[in-house]
Amino acid sequence: MNKERILAAIKKTVACDTPVALHEPLFSGNEWKYVKECLDTGWVSSVGEYVDRFEQMIVSLTGVKKAVAVINGTAALHISLLSAGVRPDDEVLVPALTFVATANAVVYCGAVPHFVDSEEKTLGLDPHKLAQYLTETGELRDDACFNRKTGRRIRAVIPVHIFGHPVDLDPLKTICERFWLTLIEDAAESIGSYYKGRHTGNWGKLAILSFNGNKTITTGGGGAILTNDESLGNELKHITTTAKIPHPWEYRHDRIGYNYRMPNINAALGCAQLEQLETLIQRKRRLADLYEEAFHGIEGVRFFKEQSFARSNYWLNVLLLDPACEWLRDDLLELLNSHKIMARPAWTLMHRLAMFTQCPRMDLGTAESLERRIINIPSSPYL
Amino acid sequence: MNKERILAAIKKTVACDTPVALHEPLFSGNEWKYVKECLDTGWVSSVGEYVDRFEQMIVSLTGVKKAVAVINGTAALHISLLSAGVRPDDEVLVPALTFVATANAVVYCGAVPHFVDSEEKTLGLDPHKLAQYLTETGELRDDACFNRKTGRRIRAVIPVHIFGHPVDLDPLKTICERFWLTLIEDAAESIGSYYKGRHTGNWGKLAILSFNGNKTITTGGGGAILTNDESLGNELKHITTTAKIPHPWEYRHDRIGYNYRMPNINAALGCAQLEQLETLIQRKRRLADLYEEAFHGIEGVRFFKEQSFARSNYWLNVLLLDPACEWLRDDLLELLNSHKIMARPAWTLMHRLAMFTQCPRMDLGTAESLERRIINIPSSPYL
Numbered sequence: 001m002n003k004e005r006i007l008a009a010i011k012k013t014v015a016c017d018t019p020v021a022l023h024e025p026l027f028s029g030n031e032w033k034y035v036k037e038c039l040d041t042g043w044v045s046s047v048g049e050y051v052d053r054f055e056q057m058i059v060s061l062t063g064v065k066k067a068v069a070v071i072n073g074t075a076a077l078h079i080s081l082l083s084a085g086v087r088p089d090d091e092v093l094v095p096a097l098t099f100v101a102t103a104n105a106v107v108y109c110g111a112v113p114h115f116v117d118s119e120e121k122t123l124g125l126d127p128h129k130l131a132q133y134l135t136e137t138g139e140l141r142d143d144a145c146f147n148r149k150t151g152r153r154i155r156a157v158i159p160v161h162i163f164g165h166p167v168d169l170d171p172l173k174t175i176c177e178r179f180w181l182t183l184i185e186d187a188a189e190s191i192g193s194y195y196k197g198r199h200t201g202n203w204g205k206l207a208i209l210s211f212n213g214n215k216t217i218t219t220g221g222g223g224a225i226l227t228n229d230e231s232l233g234n235e236l237k238h239i240t241t242t243a244k245i246p247h248p249w250e251y252r253h254d255r256i257g258y259n260y261r262m263p264n265i266n267a268a269l270g271c272a273q274l275e276q277l278e279t280l281i282q283r284k285r286r287l288a289d290l291y292e293e294a295f296h297g298i299e300g301v302r303f304f305k306e307q308s309f310a311r312s313n314y315w316l317n318v319l320l321l322d323p324a325c326e327w328l329r330d331d332l333l334e335l336l337n338s339h340k341i342m343a344r345p346a347w348t349l350m351h352r353l354a355m356f357t358q359c360p361r362m363d364l365g366t367a368e369s370l371e372r373r374i375i376n377i378p379s380s381p382y383l
Numbered sequence: 384m385n386k387e388r389i390l391a392a393i394k395k396t397v398a399c400d401t402p403v404a405l406h407e408p409l410f411s412g413n414e415w416k417y418v419k420e421c422l423d424t425g426w427v428s429s430v431g432e433y434v435d436r437f438e439q440m441i442v443s444l445t446g447v448k449k450a451v452a453v454i455n456g457t458a459a460l461h462i463s464l465l466s467a468g469v470r471p472d473d474e475v476l477v478p479a480l481t482f483v484a485t486a487n488a489v490v491y492c493g494a495v496p497h498f499v500d501s502e503e504k505t506l507g508l509d510p511h512k513l514a515q516y517l518t519e520t521g522e523l524r525d526d527a528c529f530n531r532k533t534g535r536r537i538r539a540v541i542p543v544h545i546f547g548h549p550v551d552l553d554p555l556k557t558i559c560e561r562f563w564l565t566l567i568e569d570a571a572e573s574i575g576s577y578y579k580g581r582h583t584g585n586w587g588k589l590a591i592l593s594f595n596g597n598k599t600i601t602t603g604g605g606g607a608i609l610t611n612d613e614s615l616g617n618e619l620k621h622i623t624t625t626a627k628i629p630h631p632w633e634y635r636h637d638r639i640g641y642n643y644r645m646p647n648i649n650a651a652l653g654c655a656q657l658e659q660l661e662t663l664i665q666r667k668r669r670l671a672d673l674y675e676e677a678f679h680g681i682e683g684v685r686f687f688k689e690q691s692f693a694r695s696n697y698w699l700n701v702l703l704l705d706p707a708c709e710w711l712r713d714d715l716l717e718l719l720n721s722h723k724i725m726a727r728p729a730w731t732l733m734h735r736l737a738m739f740t741q742c743p744r745m746d747l748g749t750a751e752s753l754e755r756r757i758i759n760i761p762s763s764p765y766l
Contacts, residue, residue, distance in 0.1 A: 024425050025425050025427065025428075026425075027422050027425060031422050032419060032422055035418060035422065036415065039410050039414050039415060039418065039652075042407050042408050042409075042410060043596075044408065044596055044601060044603040044652065045408075045595055045596020045597070045601055045603050045604060046595070046596050046597075046604075047596065071454050071455075071604065072454075072642050073642075074641070074642035075642070099634070100625060100627075100634075100636045100640070101625070101642060104625075104639055104640065104641075104642075107639050110493070212428055212429070213426075213427055213428020213429055213430065213646070213647075214428070214429075218427060218428055220427040220428050220646030220647065220648040220649060221428060221429075221454065221642075221644070221645075221646035221649075242483060242484070242487075244483075248720060249716060249720060249725075249726065249727035249728065250727070250728065250731065251482070251483075251727070251728075251729075251730040251731055252731045252736065253483045253731075253736055253738075254736075254737055254738075255737065255738050256487055256490050256738050257483070257487065258457070258487075259455050259456075259457035259458070259484060259487075259604075261604070262604075263596070263603030263604035263649070264596075264603065265603040265648070265649070265652070266603060266604075266646070266648070266649070269422075269427065269648070333632060337631060337632060342632075343632065344632035344633070344634070345632065345633065345634075346634075347634040348633065348634055348635045348636075353635065353636055353637070354637055354638065355636075355637075355638050355639050
């Protein structure tokens with residue numbers, strides 16, 4: 001593997017002055033107009049129409065029946081898990097290769113993350129390996145799946161569309177039916193990504209999006225919960241807005257609620273960003289094509305491409321080292337970062353973090369290999 | 384009580400076209416400038432200097448050693464309670480007369496809110512009645528206080544500076560020392576309010592502020608955690624930012640963290656608002672004076688004024704009905720709202736809400752009386 005050739009290929013592709021960030025937002029539409037309108041009317045918080053409009057735009061984009069805008073993807077996961085009936089001492093299947101929020105949200109419910117391996121073709125949860133594992137480890141009783149070893153109920157599974165690349169959802173849905181698991185899609189990274197022609201986040205009983213500043217589109221901080229169950233959707237809205245019973249002046253709440261509503265000023269930014277989503281994704285897909293071309297013929301690495309069943313948003317582009325070259329990962333990271341080309345490895349796998357070392361897990365051989373071989377390279381839509 | 388005279392007094396005082404909101408923000412400073420700068424640089428989320436600046440401004444204002452900006456007051460309460468060591472099955476003393484977030488945050492920690500009465504002179508927690516109650520109900524064992532009836536540990540107390548009026552903190556501090564309780568001030572409503580010359584929120588081990596859209600100053604949605612313990616302050620920052628260990632590219636987290644950081648665009652708004660705080664409060668205090676004058680001589684009601692130990696921000700102005708007139712509360716609310724003067728009663732007391740009816744509580748006679756007699760009237764700083 002020739003590190004200098006890789007550096008040169010990236011430099012040529014991004015073709016801009018250093019430093020080059022990993023991912024920065026692009027504001028080239030109505031951002032200022034909408035935000036200014038919030039300031040001019042004073043409607044920056046819980047009054048104002050941008051939250052409704054943003055939710056409607058997400059519905060149109062993803063095709064789900066109901067979207068609820070919240071303060072971030074983590075909050076969206078937390079409420080999705082609660083609404084899926086996840087209770088203290090349940091287990092929830094989560095890929096070991098993900099951002100920490102996926103596993104943290106399980107703990108917020110008092111439940112235990114149970115780590116699952118990934119597959120190399122999607123970087124996401126491996127449904128075939130999971131089916132095999134659950135056949136051995138899961139015990140079906142009274143329309144529920146229990147972990148034979150811990151005795152705890154396995155209630156749900158959260159596939160994460162890593163770096164924007166859709167998990168292979170069809171076989172996963174079959175597993176969910178067979179083992180009575182609720183499917184909650186973590187589509188935090190995959191807005192604008194499709195699996196077999198349908199938007200990611202429109203496959204599970206619940207799904208979440210994120211609009212953090214490093215995402216394809218941003219609201220500053222923000223997220224959304226998606227569902228095709230309209231009455232569940234109304235419930236999600238209720239419990240993310242302190243469970244207040246509507247009344248012109250009375251303050252009465254009918255259950256433990258959360259203060260997770262997205263402020264109007266953040267939703268205003270989101271509306272302007274969503275209007276440009278298709279353009280942003282075209283630019284990101286073009287950048288991916290350029291990277292693919294640039295890395296062609298460089299030994300020891302390959303540019304990670306979408307599967308035929310997927311249309312990826314290429315949120316964060318991935319350079320995948322050959323197993324034989326994985327020992328060069330940190331050298332390459334040092335080289336790129338020292339040239340102010342921001343690059344980073346995948347997240348530390350969940351089962352290696354101090355708070356999760358005791359959590360149940362299957363063999364994580366593929367995730368461990370991917371962790372040693374993934375390098376994320378600059379992916380901003382303006383490149 | 385003459386309802387029409389009350390209506391006329393309010394109309395004369397606010398002297399503006401209807402509808403008159405209860406509380407709306409005023410943006411007359413650098414709001415545009417700072418927010419636009421965020422959009423122009425692309426720094427709307429976790430990159431950008433406004434969060435640091437906002438935290439520094441809060442430190443200067445309140446005199447605490449460390450302030451951590453978060454997404455809202457509820458999140459601030461949640462983290463304060465966790466950091467105070469509140470654990471599942473502990474009890475936390477909370478006034479029955481408060482917004483629901485105070486009690487919800489206790490439940491987020493798996494603990495149980497234990498409701499405390501208010502005193503008429505501050506509308507907040509009654510320290511003298513609490514001392515009496517704890518002497519009977521609390522049992523001191525191993526430097527900790529236990530509830531004799533439930534056997535649970537009583538870990539902390541959360542005074543709430545209701546509608547901006549400071550709780551009588553000195554006697555409360557004495558109680559905290561005597562009964563080994565951690566003092567967490569809920570100063571969500573009292574930015575710019577002082578108790579004996581020191582800012583509210585600078586009296587407890589921890590305290591919180593809120594910058595929701597209905598507050599004296601707003602960030603859209605936002606809050607802050609305050610402490611005079613610097614190392615605790617650093618810990619608060621760490622756990623509200625996903626507990627990530629700083630590193631140029633590695634993603635590693637050393638405990639269960641929360642995604643509670645305030646986005647930079649919201650902090651930008653906050654900086655502009657904080658610059659104007661003193662002016663806003665002068666206007667609000669002037670409005671309070673005008674109300675006092677206008678209600679002077681109207682039988683059956685009085686305008687609620689600060690105590691001599693307090694300087695209140697008069698966040699939401701309070702009209703207090705005499706006990707003999709309390710049965711007219713809803714008629715008066717109907718009248719005012721039908722004339723598009725927004726008015727509302729106090730929040731439904733916590734122990735009446737379905738999810739809290741089984742929680743322990745002392746006699747709540749004063750809170751119950753106040754609930755029947757409080758009416759909030761328009762309080763925006765532009766009035």
